[in-house]
Amino acid sequence: MLEKLVEGQPIQSGDLSITPISRAFQIQVPGFEGGLVWNRPEGVRVDVFGQESRFLPVRDPTRLIVWSILGAGVLGGLAFLLFSRRSG
Amino acid sequence: MDSKPMGDDQADMLGNSAVSSMDASISRFLKTAGVDMVYGKPVKVGDTTIIPTAEVLTYMGFGVGAGGGHAVDNKAVDEQGEPKSMGDAGGSGAGGGGGGKTFSRPVAVVVATPQGVEVKPIVDWTKIALALLTAWGFMGGMAIRMRRGMRRPGN
Numbered sequence: 023m024l025e026k027l028v029e030g031q032p033i034q035s036g037d038l039s040i041t042p043i044s045r046a047f048q049i050q051v052p053g054f055e056g057g058l059v060w061n062r063p064e065g066v067r068v069d070v071f072g073q074e075s076r077f078l079p080v081r082d083p084t085r086l087i088v089w090s091i092l093g094a095g096v097l098g099g100l101a102f103l104l105f106s107r108r109s110g
Numbered sequence: 111m112d113s114k115p116m117g118d119d120q121a122d123m124l125g126n127s128a129v130s131s132m133d134a135s136i137s138r139f140l141k142t143a144g145v146d147m148v149y150g151k152p153v154k155v156g157d158t159t160i161i162p163t164a165e166v167l168t169y170m171g172f173g174v175g176a177g178g179g180h181a182v183d184n185k186a187v188d189e190q191g192e193p194k195s196m197g198d199a200g201g202s203g204a205g206g207g208g209g210g211k212t213f214s215r216p217v218a219v220v221v222a223t224p225q226g227v228e229v230k231p232i233v234d235w236t237k238i239a240l241a242l243l244t245a246w247g248f249m250g251g252m253a254i255r256m257r258r259g260m261r262r263p264g265n
Contacts, residue, residue, distance in 0.1 A: 030145035033152050035159035035222040042161065042220075046143035055132055056171025056210070059142045063149060063163035066220055068227045078227060080163055080218045084234040088241040095245025099252035106256030 024048045027064060039069040132174055135208075142168045142212070161220040172208020 030042040045064040050057035065079040141147070150162040180200030218231045 028145045036157060036224055038222055040222055042145055042149040044145040044148040048143055055173060058169040060167050061143055061148050062165040063217055078229050080229050081231055082217050083231050084237055087238050091241040091245050095248045098249045102252035102256045106259045
């Protein structure tokens with residue numbers, strides 16, 4: 023299991039230099055040919071000549087909302103199950 | 111029509127070829143962990159640069175195998191006293207299989223203008239709606255199970 027931050031080649035836009043950064047999560051089982059890779063954008067580092075560089079995170083509201091809904095669904099379902107066992 | 115069984119050398123060659131093909135696939139698979147898979151090619155419109163970003167999930171797995179051999183008659187021996195081969199009699203085989211899938215979803219867009227850089231998230235309403243349906247379905251199933259349990263005789 024491995025998680026790594028990877029920086030890409032800077033992209034020039036006028037006076038700005040934008041460096042993309044991604045976060046990759048890799049699972050490879052020894053002896054097993056294959057595995058899983060989950061790669062997503064982490065953010066961009068913006069460099070302007072003569073100024074301090076700053077980091078802009080890439081937020082994923084879809085993933086946050088989906089996981090919240092699924093988590094609430096599982097908790098709600100388990101709550102129903104526990105309530106039915108106590109009543110029955 | 112008689113077909114000649116594959117010899118050990120041929121089985122080795124087939125196995126090596128399958129392993130090379132597998133190594134190439136593994137190499138391509140591991141490249142999905144690179145930053146280029148997640149950030150697209152920048153698009154320049156005037157003095158504005160737009161960089162699309164996406165989330166990528168890839169999984170795969172496969173295996174290969176090859177083998178070959180020929181029969182030996184233990185009763186027949188040659189001049190050195192070693193068991194004699196039965197010539198073309200023998201067997202061989204090779205096989206392999208695998209599969210995988212890649213999921214990709216747009217996450218955000220990085221917009222760079224002379225005024226500054228902004229990251230604009232992309233909300234996937236279809237995915238959110240599917241998650242809602244899944245959650246409601248699960249809760250509904252548990253609620254129905256609860257009501258059935260309450261309706262049982264003796265309750």
